[in-house]
Amino acid sequence: MPSLSVQRLSVVVPVLNEEDAIGLFLEKVIPIIQDIDRLEYEIIFVDDGSTDRTSQVLHQVHAANPAVCMVRLSRNFGKEAALTAGLEAATGDAVIPMDVDLQDPPELIARFVQLWREGYDVVYGQRSDRASDTAAKSGSAGLFYSLFNRLSSLKIEPNVGDFRLMSRPALQATLRLRERNRFMKGIFAWVGFQSIGVPYTRPARAVGTSKFNYWKLWNFALDGLTSFSTVPLRVWTYVGGIVAVFSVSYTITIILQTLFFGRDVPGYASLMAVVLMLGAVQLISLGIIGEYLGRLYIESKQRPIYVVREQVGLRPQTESSSPVETLLAYSKAAR
Template sequence: MTSELHAAPRQSLIHRPQLDTPLVLSLVVPVYNEAETVALFVERVEQVFADPDAVRVEYVFVNDGSEDETLDILLLLQRRIARIRIVDLSRNFGKEAALSAGLRCATGQVVVPIDVDLQDPPELIPTMVKRWREGYDVVLGHRIDRASDSWAKRASANWFYRIHNKIADPAIPENVGDFRLMDRQVVDALNDLPESRRFMKGLFAWVGFRTTHIDYSRPERVAGTSKFNGWRLWNFALEGITSFSTDPLKIWTYLGIAVSLSAFLFAILIVLKVVLFGIDVPGYASLMVAVTFLGGLQLIGIGVLGEYLGRTYLESKRRPVYLVRRIYEAED
């Protein structure tokens, strides 16, 4: 069940005319050990876009180092559907890198990153195309119901959006994943960004352009299991916050001032007790608490600095985001 919601733009949009030739729409689909789902995904998309004279779908599957039969199944599907392109990466580089590779290889006038597990319904894409024809450059898929996710995943996602949007700029739309339609101009802008440590949700928000969204309820996976565990989600959140905000570094400046001020006030209190009342404060327990507390703060602060320094170090190497082993075209 879906509903549409798009705010009126600040200025009138230029409607894109209907083309004499079919609109070329590229689906960018990162896959990692998704042998159970790729055929189901293609079948569903083919049902949605049964009329090739209206929209011509280009599939860009990015095989992110799969260890199962995903690549073999994709090659079999390519024999039947010539519009399938397969970008086979040399190893598992992660979803952000795979997504970057797919955007680089997509040739369509509009591009839609989408998960192969069908939790992002392909049936929404024609509505996205309609919004694009109205003049919007980006059409987001906004999740209004995440009942298919676990409680822990929903809670952690909510906290991440709140913290990130409080300290980072630009803000990331809440409950919006990678599923969106983007005009060719937007994709070209993303491809021009030079960084190798890529947090795609942040980059999508950073480039801007005229944006609207449609609401949908996210269903369960059709098959297989999610490749994101708690540890990977935690690292993903750290990547997002440190990529678009320096506030964690500023926090330690203010925390250091607060701790120093507290220590100064406590020292004055001790002096007053000794001078006025002749009370000597036993030192061992308070000293150990102070040492361990300040030591812990220092280690955490060093850890925060390390996160930024490590990312700067990796970025300075200028290694490519991914390496392509081979691109399989239909005629291969």
Template structure:
């Protein structure tokens, strides 16, 4: 059990070109926590290289709200890096990553805090439906979770995003992980700790547009699979062995038929099919190797996950 007294909560909020969403988000946060005297709130906004007026609007809000801290990254590093920057900056005893689009309702945070007081160190926000997502997004998400959880050593909880409550011990553990290519959902699951969840209905986005298109989601899925499983490499070993056995069987059949019936004219079409099929398999296998080799190459450089241009404290 965690103490029932006052606690400091840090909200980590990555933003990229979200000037239209900030006002409504801050109003909603103010409404939710206005009567929560036992929760000291810290708002850590991470400006991930926005090219609109996001930073200027944040600075204006900061003049009126001393709870706001702004981490301004030197360029756009991506949400995973921005989230890592926010976790590194947050000072609260408990930390909750949340987006400004209000698809993750701030009211759920109060339920998470209640579960944390029961002794849990991580409280997941579990979406009970994805009805506001497109059919393609729902289908691809379901297939990704099925594939990932079948081949990865540490499964991911389905229909759970970055929205969760973490105790300080969880945040400190995450900050010790050294990789520069960070798939945060996998890292959250990998560290473990005592975990539970709260269910919630995910509404439509309040303002602005999602920055994740189909191509980015595809690359994100590849990142998740290759970050926590070497099973794709093993699959190609088995596939190569299977193709070799089939080829050996076909060769024995041809030899036997030739000895019995004599030599006939080989078929051009079947030859082209065999060559292109095996060539395609080889190229795909090389591509899988390249995915892992590329990640190894990037990790070997030991570049930082992000670079901070400036941290704007309330008195700056």
């Protein structure tokens, strides 16, 4: 458990073309953090290849407040990679990833810190109301969480996003997972640690528009399912077995009909129906195998998760020991 001396909190904020949202975000977040006793802070914005004035705004903000830092990536690598870059740059005893659009209520930060100081390693926000989302988005989200938890041995809490507090041991353990196709919700859940949820009502965006369209959300869901479950691969063994049983049964039926009632010439329509059905099953199975094979291909290249173009105001990482040694050090302190 962290001591009650002055502690350091890192807030990680991935941004993409959010020049108008940064000022409003800081106006809300900084006073809340400053009101928490015995707490220093840093706010790390990760510019994920913005094409507007986001990086210039962050330079200006850093000149006025050195606690606001920036990691600027060389191009758009995606939110999951940008979030990873921010987590790796964080130097705090605890870290909170959150969105710049204020849909993650800054008012919960004080509650997160309180529960962390009580001994929890992970404090996550759980949306109790998604009235700000469209019916299609909230419905598809519910379907995804249900499907993921059915197909994977790993369970993730429904309506839980990236908004959470992680202690330094939990963060170090998270950063040890180096896969390139990153599904952070699954990674956070896989790591474990003593966790507690804080329910909240998700408000509408304060400014700007979401960068996630339905196509990106669909691909994001595919990444999640294929990263933490092999059931989509395994299910085709059972599909093949069922089709084989029906095929053998149908073959025996034809043989018996021929022996006892004479030869029966099948119709063209039924033949085409069977051929098309089996062809569709084969193509779908090949497509799912291709999804997994493509991910293996990407992982085998061992490319970096992201490339940094510029860093502004970051504190050097402590000569910290390995993640395992960090976990042992916290464990000894708790005893």
